[in-house]
Amino acid sequence: MAEGAVSTAEVAAAVRVVPRHVFTPGLALERAYANQVVFVKRDEFGVPTSSVSAPDIQAIMLEQAEIRPGMRLLEIGSGGYNAALMAELAGPDGEVTTIDIDPVVTERARRCLDEAGYADVRVVTADAEGGVPEGAPYDRIVVTVEAWDLPPAWIRQLTPHGRIVVPLLLRGMTRSIAFDRVDDHLVSRSARLCGFVKMQGAGSRPDQGLALNHGDLTIDTDDSGAIPTAAQIEAHLRHAPRAERWSGVRVWRWEPWDTLPLWLATDFPGYCQLSVNVPGAPAVPGPPGAPGTEPLEPALAIATPAIATPDGFAHLTARACPDGRIELGAHAFGPQGPQLAAAVADSIAAWNRDQRAGSGPVITAWPIDAPLPDAADVLAVKKHVQLTVTWSKPEIPHRSQPNG
Ligand SMILES: C[S@@+](CC[C@H](N)C(=O)[O-])C[C@H]1O[C@@H](n2cnc3c(N)ncnc32)[C@H](O)[C@@H]1O
CATH class of the missing domain: 3.30.310 (TATA-Binding Protein)
Incomplete structure (x- = not known):
């Protein structure tokens, strides 16, 4: 993992405990622990459809999620390794469900989780568009596949103050956004640069540029x-x-x-x-x-x-x-x-x-039929949600930021 990628003791401890090589069978140890994505499946054009994500982005997203012991968690997009990290963070009183659309992936994830000692993680094979109602409500949902939209089931299956961390495609760019549920909408707390394999199934992106x-x-x-x-x-x-x-x-x-x-x-x-x-x-x-x-x-x-x-x-x-x-x-x-x-x-x-020195904008995801606040800046309109963006006003009148 790149130096500095992990900034909390909890995620560092989980990374130390979970044996990543068990989830990347057939790879040399050095490669299994390198800070690299491991592609496990490609489509007929050679485009990756499934991977064990790079450890850096997994750590970043888990830190965005702020998982605490005892939480109920849903991972969308399986591989095994990240679900095991989530199980470590949630501890013996927590509950982890992971879902993947591809039975080859879930069969492999199940096997690897069992081998690594995480038999308690529930593995589900289905399109994640409908979430996993059996394990709901979730304190955290961590989406590990590039999403074009935010299906209503994901929001509905969060606890009232739950958080979803999701690599969301916005006007051609992808950001891992940590959104907190506030009533019927989601308000962002952080956004980090990332890149993921694309969502398949009902939630796949409608246009291709x-x-x-x-x-x-x-x-x-x-x-x-x-x-x-x-x-x-x-x-x-x-x-x-x-x-x-x-x-x-x-x-x-x-x-x-x-x-x-x-x-x-x-x-x-x-x-x-x-x-x-x-x-x-x-x-x-x-x-x-x-x-x-x-x-x-x-x-x-x-x-x-x-x-x-x-x-x-x-x-x-x-x-x-x-x-x-x-x-x-x-x-x-x-x-x-x-x-x-x-x-x-x-x-x-x-x-x-x-804005350069600031923490970035607040992005809010509203149900598609919700009235928007007056003068809202609309960033993107999807099938299920409309996303608005708010930039903080500079607090002090700036001289121009030194450039040289
Ligand atoms: C980057 S991989 C997941 C990595 C994994 N979390 C790990 O531990 O490294 C993304 C996964 O999302 C899955 N996926 C794509 N579309 C999906 C959908 N609609 N529902 C559920 N899973 C989906 C793919 O099959 C793929 O295995």
Whole structure:
């Protein structure tokens, strides 16, 4: 596990006790205890569908969950190892149920749990869309598979003050969010960057994003209704020259700036994420030297924050600074490219001034038919829930945060 990944004595103790190699049969000991995901199943296209998650993200999520002895727990997505950690945290008076849609996975989890001494963990084979009513209500639900939505059964099966920790897909980005139940809705307490295999079954994601330039580029959003079509974005990309604006905001490459995408998604209804699938792919395919055929320069190799509107397309970009940091800026295309690049650069500067040092926004999940508070910022609308976002106001009038 990476140094510093575990910050509570309880989770550290559970990690020390549970023999991870029992849940990764056939792997060399060194590999079983490495801070790496172990993929245990793939679909016909080679895409992983089941894994024993990397120890770091398991520890992070268990710490988000704040499991206490005696709690009733539900894990969604089985593998055995994480359920055993949960059993350690809940102690002899607690109760752990784990559910997986795949019988091969549950058969394996059952065998490994028995071998490691966790025969008391209940293993269920079913689609988790309906939760597991037999063990409800749960003090904690820990979802270990990327969820697009929050089915009503999960909320209903929580105790009145229960907590669910869930890797939730929001406008193309995934965050492990710890939500506390408050009456009929959920209020976030923390959100951490993560990546998981995708939910299958009734809760699987309905849209798959947009492919541009014959698949060289992908635009990811779980709210594709709010952004233009692939053909419109391709037309923006052909609209040379591209506009460039720098924000003056510098970050270290290793520094987490994961609240910035959420900030941009709050600011711009057309927020999405750009992935360049072919390294060096240009905005416009064509003979070298023709307008627009210079390579795109997204800030990240995959899932760069981007904005698509009827009048333009912008993505985050970065340039190296002499001090080793990178400066964030925007490249934009289309008839309104210069204005869009300026708006994105200004938004990055506002994030830097007011939110960069903060703990991030509060995300609230409301039932789909609930009236929303006045002036709520809607982040995403799913089948079962609508998600709003609230940013704290800066407490003291800021001078701009030192950058150099
Ligand atoms: C990352 S793995 C779980 C890792 C596990 N918790 C561990 O101990 O490392 C995700 C699992 O979610 C399962 N899954 C996907 N969709 C599901 C659904 N609708 N209901 C239940 N399980 C599902 C997959 O079969 C897969 O085994």
